[in-house]
Amino acid sequence: xxxxxxxxxxxxxxxxxxxxxxxxxxxxxxxxxxxxxxxxxxxxxxxxxxxxxxxxxxxxxxxxxxxxxxxxxxxxxxxxxxxxxxxxxxxxxxxxxxxxxxxxxxxxxxxxxxxxxxxxxxxxxxxxxxxxxxxxxxxxxxxxxxxxxxxxxxxxxxxxxxxxxxxxxxxxxxxxxxxxxxxxxxxxxxxxxxxxxxxxxxxxxxxxxxxxxxxxxxxxxxxxxxxxxxxxxxxxxxxxxxxxxxxxxxxxxxxxxxxxxxxxxxxxxxxxxxxxxxxxxxxxxxxxxxxxxxxxxxxxxxxxxxxxxxxxx
Numbered sequence: 001x002x003x004x005x006x007x008x009x010x011x012x013x014x015x016x017x018x019x020x021x022x023x024x025x026x027x028x029x030x031x032x033x034x035x036x037x038x039x040x041x042x043x044x045x046x047x048x049x050x051x052x053x054x055x056x057x058x059x060x061x062x063x064x065x066x067x068x069x070x071x072x073x074x075x076x077x078x079x080x081x082x083x084x085x086x087x088x089x090x091x092x093x094x095x096x097x098x099x100x101x102x103x104x105x106x107x108x109x110x111x112x113x114x115x116x117x118x119x120x121x122x123x124x125x126x127x128x129x130x131x132x133x134x135x136x137x138x139x140x141x142x143x144x145x146x147x148x149x150x151x152x153x154x155x156x157x158x159x160x161x162x163x164x165x166x167x168x169x170x171x172x173x174x175x176x177x178x179x180x181x182x183x184x185x186x187x188x189x190x191x192x193x194x195x196x197x198x199x200x201x202x203x204x205x206x207x208x209x210x211x212x213x214x215x216x217x218x219x220x221x222x223x224x225x226x227x228x229x230x231x232x233x234x235x236x237x238x239x240x241x242x243x244x245x246x247x248x249x250x251x252x253x254x255x256x257x258x259x260x261x262x263x264x265x266x267x268x269x270x271x272x273x274x275x276x277x278x279x280x281x282x283x284x285x286x287x288x289x290x291x292x293x294x295x296x297x298x299x300x301x302x303x304x305x306x307x308x309x310x311x312x313x
Contacts, residue, residue, distance in 0.1 A: 013234070014204065016212045018105035019138045020149055020194060022081035023052045025156070026073050026104070028095055029086035030056030030064045037110075038086035039065075041158035045084070048165040049153025055080065074102040084108040084146070084156055089115075089124075092142075096128055100135035107132070108156055109141035109202075125202050132203035144199025145177040148184055150192050151218050157197070166191040169304045171213035173198055173206050174225035176254055182293055183223070190301050193218040207234035210249070214242045221303035223296055224251040224287075226278070239285040248303040250288040252296045253278050 025045055031038035038058070042065055045054055055078070056064040059071040070076050073083055083099040085092055089111040096107060115124045122130070125142055132139045140147060146157030150167040159181060168191025174180035180197040183190075193216060196209050206224060213219045222242060229235045242249050253275065282289045288303070290296040 013208050013211050014138050016106075016138050016204070016208060018081040019108075019140060019204070020147060020196070020212060021152060022106065022154075024055065024079060024081050025050075025052060026055045026057050026070075026076060026080045026083045026099070027086060028057045028073065028083055028099070030058050030061070030069060031086070032061065032064050036086075037158045041084060041086045041156075044155045044158055048155055051152075052081075052154075053078065057083075072102075073099045073104060076102075080104045082106045082108065082156075085110065086158065087111075089113050093124060093128060093131070096131050096139075100131055100137060104135075104137065106137050107139045107141075108144070108146055109139060109199075110144060110146065110158070111142055113142040113200075113202075125200055129202035137203070138208065139203040140196065141199040142202055143177070145180050145197035147194065147196040148192060149194055151194070151216070160185070167218075168192050169218055169220040170195075170300050171210075171216065171219040171222040172196065172225075172300075173209040173213075173222070175199070175201075175206070175227035176225055179225045179252070179254070179293060183225075183297065186297060188297065188301070190297050201230050205231045205234060207231050207238040210235075210238040211241060214238070214245050214247050219247065220306075221300050222247060222249045223300045224249060225293075225296070226251055226253050227255055236281065236285075239281070239287060243285050248288065249285070250290055250296055250299040250303060251278075251282060252290045252293065 027042045029038040030042045055076045056067050056069040057073055058069055061069040063069050083104045085095055087095055092109055092111055092113055113124045145159050148155050153165050170192050172183055172192055172195040174197055177197050184195045194213055198206055213222050288299050290299055
């Protein structure tokens, strides 16, 4: 990697390269079982152009998909940048603790990680977030669809779309997993550099992903599908950085109606803020506000064009 590109890929805030551009990946819960999430996830990670090391982890197997399978992340014996968890929710907390102790530098947690609340006790999501912060690692999730890195040909998602490796120049961050799937599975010429399903953001927020994409030399425009903003100061700062760098941002705010707010709360535990406040923020930072996924896709396609219109045009 050239020095100037290395510099651009090190924005302020947490270092997301071990998460979004990992040199090695441990698939915790990798499996040969037909139809299992662990099998789909391992196939996805290996399915495109990714050239890093991939380590299946599952104590039930000696090998998976022709690769040696390790009983734990610590047993891999090599540095692991990213651990992705294809295991049941009741095992994720211990799995993340073991990965952090083994020196893993980032994680993806797909499960909802919900448990009935206990008065006065932290939720499972809070405990996982504390583990991540104590270990100093970024985490995508919980309750997410994973991510796509088309720069390096990497798909960390066991869900069907996208099936095609189509590198592009649009960055996407979505709180909604279904909206993320709809965007990355599009049949049009809207191709992504990075597309992240952020989920519950237990440790890493939309602001962090936006900063990473602003610093990425492949990304020409960024789309945000927003349910709520958990880090308002960070989000405003990220929009300021995008504006200063000349990277246009388009946003779709979900949960505008009362029904939509209830859905957002049920979906990721998000509490949607006042719509007028988002309007003011978007206007201030020249964010193109969209009303539908189709409009967001149209807008991003235009903004990422090498001949995009000037701001205000």
